[in-house]
Amino acid sequence: MTTLLAFSGSLRAASFNSRVIRALPALAPEGVSIVQFDVTDLPFYNQDLDGETVPEVVAALRTAVAEADGVVIASPEYNHSYSAVTKNIIDWASRPLMQGPILGKKSMVIAVGPGPGGGRHCLEDLGKLLGLLGGTVVASVGAAKVHEKFAPDSDVITDDELATDLSNGLAAF
Numbered sequence: 001m002t003t004l005l006a007f008s009g010s011l012r013a014a015s016f017n018s019r020v021i022r023a024l025p026a027l028a029p030e031g032v033s034i035v036q037f038d039v040t041d042l043p044f045y046n047q048d049l050d051g052e053t054v055p056e057v058v059a060a061l062r063t064a065v066a067e068a069d070g071v072v073i074a075s076p077e078y079n080h081s082y083s084a085v086t087k088n089i090i091d092w093a094s095r096p097l098m099q100g101p102i103l104g105k106k107s108m109v110i111a112v113g114p115g116p117g118g119g120r121h122c123l124e125d126l127g128k129l130l131g132l133l134g135g136t137v138v139a140s141v142g143a144a145k146v147h148e149k150f151a152p153d154s155d156v157i158t159d160d161e162l163a164t165d166l167s168n169g170l171a172a173f
Contacts, residue, residue: 002173003033004108005068009075009086011040016112016146017074020166022155024072027167034072034170037064044084045091058092065093066101070138070173074110077122082111086126094133104134108169110141112162118144139169 008018025034041057049055054062065071071093075086093102109126111119119142127137141162143149149159157163 001031001033002069003035003067004028004070004072004170004173005064006034006036006072007039007074007086007089009073009083009089011085015076016114016150017076017110019150019155020074020110020112020146020157021072023150023157024166024170027157027163027170029167029171032170032173035064035068037061039085039089042088042092044088045095050092050095061089061092062101065105068105070106070108071102072108072110072170073126074112075119075122075126077111077113077117077119080121081125082122082129087129090129090133100133102130102133102135105130106136106138106173108139108141108172109137110166110169112141112143112146112149114145114147116144118142138172139165141165141169 006021008021010017075082094100107130111122123140143162149162151158
């Protein structure tokens with residue numbers, strides 16, 4: 001069994017990227033388990049908080065990343081890059097310096113949005129950052145006009161191309 005830890009880089013309740021994360025278990029191939037991690041209470045990275053004792057949510061994040069076979073990060077694209085929430089997740093998971101559990105980890109990056117860009121700048125920047133941390137991005141999935149790709153009032157993806165891209169990305173681990 002391959003266990004993947006999934007994060008949304010958005011705190012917005014109706015976030016399209018969070019909806020994609022919630023849709024992943026239904027798209028996962030046999031033998032792949034998706035564990036969703038809620039980062040709502042994750043404080044902004046502050047080295048003063050990163051001592052021998054860290055906030056409980058930080059310890060849980062680091063343990064979950066360490067135990068996972070890979071991570072899935074879905075981030076909105078803000079100003080042609082990833083969100084501050086996404087960066088914060090990575091900052092906490094990449095520490096302690098040169099020892100953080102995300103270092104060298106396989107990942108899948110996702111960026112979806114209602115606009116025409118499909119998150120391509122976010123995907124590029126996120127892939128670059130994870131690569132600098134020694135990781136391997138096994139799949140990169142973007143989607144434009146994502147609001148048209150869900151069943152009304154649900155987290156079910158109705159767009160065959162997006163569903164296939166996500167499923168294939170999960171299988172790439």
